[in-house]
Amino acid sequence: MTSTTRTRSDVKRDAIIQAAKHAFQEFGVNGTSMDKLAELANVSKRTVYNHFSAKEELVMHLIKEQWQSALVDIGAPYDPEILLADQLTDLIMADINFMSGDEHLELARVAIGHFFYEPNRLKDEVAQLQAQEKAMHKWLKAARKDNRMDFDDIEQVVEEMDSLVKGQCFWPQLFKLEDPLTETRKLQIAKGVTELILCRYGVNT
Secondary structure (H helix, E strand, C coil), X not given: CHHHHHHHHHHHHHHHHHHHHHHXXXXXXXXXXXXXXXXXXXXXXXXXXXXXXXXXXXXXXXXXXXXXXXXXXXXXXXXXXXXXXXXXXXXXXXXXXXXXXXXXXXXXXXXHHHHCXXXXXXXXXXXXXXXXXXXXXXXXXXHHHCCCECCCCHHHHHHHHHHHHHXXXXXXXXXXXXXXXXXXXXXXXXXXXXXXXXXXXXXXX
16 A cells, blocks of 8 residues: 555656646746646646645756756766867766756756755755766766876866856856857867866876
């Protein structure tokens, strides 16, 4: 009996998440109410609240899901036969496409607005994301093991790249200070970040 209840609960939760993805894309996050989510998921409003106490909690779930798909699960293994610059540029492009994507930006605006007056909660949520080993971490470790990169602190390297990417591809777009990035501009930024990182840490590039 318990197993059946848990299974039904999981099915309903998945339905709510799928409804949120559809609704956020069609109506925007701010234009989607919990009532609308309940209607689209074909569950009661109470059921929605049983799984997600607020719309912003659902937003954070989707951000984490995006992060997992775009930066953790991507297949980008290190290849000793390919130029470091080409491999690193591809990985940085994945970061850029994720950070500057319309769907991610809209969710991020809602999350940041929600947690603005609760910085410790926002810090905790971000820490949970950053605690995961991204594809970039695995690639850097492999490149160092192959003696083609040299660094002491992998987190420092990743943080430097994140800062360079976010400064050009996330924060200006988040606050709509600049127009959306073109594909040409994205590639230009990715190559520039790659050049800086390899200039500092690259060996036998």
